[in-house]
Amino acid sequence: MRAIGYSTFGSASDVLSLYDLEMPEPAAGEVRVRLTYSGVNPSDAKARSGSRPGVLKPAFDLVIPHSDGAGVIDAVGAGVNPARVGQRVWIWNGQWQRAFGTAAETICLPSEQAVLLPDGVSDEAGATLGIPGLTAAHAVFGSGDITGQTLLISGGAGAVGHNAVQLAKWGGATVIATASPSAFETVKAAGADNVLDYRADDLATQILSLTKGIGVDRAVEVEFGVNAPLLAEVVRANGVIAAYGSQLDMAPTLPFGSFLFKAITIDIVLIYILEAAPRAVAIDKLHSALQASALSPAIHEVLPLEDAADAHERVMTAGRNGAVLLKI
Structure with a gap:
């Protein structure tokens, strides 16, 4: 699968590269999501730059960045209802304390972190819901x-x-x-x-x-x-x-x-690190507002996966109005 990753800290153009990796398989309790969009956030750019105090190198040999995304479940691990295959979902904490995030064609992660996307809500909007x-x-x-x-x-x-x-x-x-x-x-x-x-x-x-x-x-x-x-x-x-x-x-x-x-x-x-109960409340509020047409997440720009470095620069630029996404 195609993925954007980095192994050292630095500027986006210097350290982000396109990789061809093996397709991951979901472990027990996990789903695999074939991603359509990856959401890019300032926290992703800060983590990649190495600007966090006391952090001298990435926590993993290869980091695929980004915690937000949307797509379709195409495989499930043991213990996950097979009926989840084919569901449109949005993702939270894709790369939080994990090596592989959503800047890739697929991601495997715990089933509860792939949330069913309400009918009528676009994948682009779904990719903004995580952070x-x-x-x-x-x-x-x-x-x-x-x-x-x-x-x-x-x-x-x-x-x-x-x-x-x-x-x-x-x-x-x-x-x-x-x-x-x-x-x-x-x-x-x-x-x-x-x-x-x-x-x-x-x-x-x-x-x-x-x-x-x-x-x-x-x-x-x-x-x-x-x-x-x-x-x-x-x-x-x-x-x-x-x-x-x-x-x-x-x-x-x-x-x-x-x-x-x-x-x-x-x-x-x-x-x-929001606990399960308040997270469930926040998810319910988002879904209810979306279904009531009361929430329309702003999207500043959509770039191709290969332009991830440009996307990292965009989210750190003043005057941005809305989310920056990568189209996978």
Whole structure:
């Protein structure tokens, strides 16, 4: 089978190569998925570059990257219902703590990690559900029902943020989102009631004005470190910050006093290690929103498998609106 892989860390163009590997066979409890699309995420590019502190070399001799994907089950291992053969599925954690991910023609993985794709949902959309979809769903619904709440969603034009805006509006919330002015219309079209410039000097004042001084019930945050002071001002007492990123400041100094006297909950979202019960809730929310035509994952670009290096560059480039996929 054709696959993209790397054996050393480095720039995408230097270390990603096309391989011809033997077709894998599913072990007990596994399914084999013939992939149609592979989803590329910033975490894939960061892992390939070797930018994680203390990690000096790849964990495996050959790594096939990417955790997200979609396709059709074409074989099952012992203990898996043969009726699964032929099912259209989407994949989560394809390459998490494993050597072989979805940047290949096939992947074998535990049966539960190949989720039945609802009728009418495209394979392209399915390939975005693993990281951007589940992260958005858990960040929005991780504390339960949001009907009548006000949610602040930062980076509303990003892959996670765009999904979160749609899910929050579908869930019955009032949505305040931040974005660059060039993306305002995109974020409004996703369902945001108000879209604000994330660089505005009076951003906190604007948010508090929109909430009549009370603050937001829940913040879905892509840059926790740099936005911590803002969040301390605009999240209401007993509110929640669901933080899934902090790339610009990975060791922030927090205004703990402000957080303390509002009893703000900081919920760190890492979808790779989400436990089974909340993952099942997030999957159900995604499927329900998709079937209600309330969620349409944005896709920035689709490239052929051979252009994986370009795809890795795309996901790390500012201004991207939606997911980047490889067509297998």
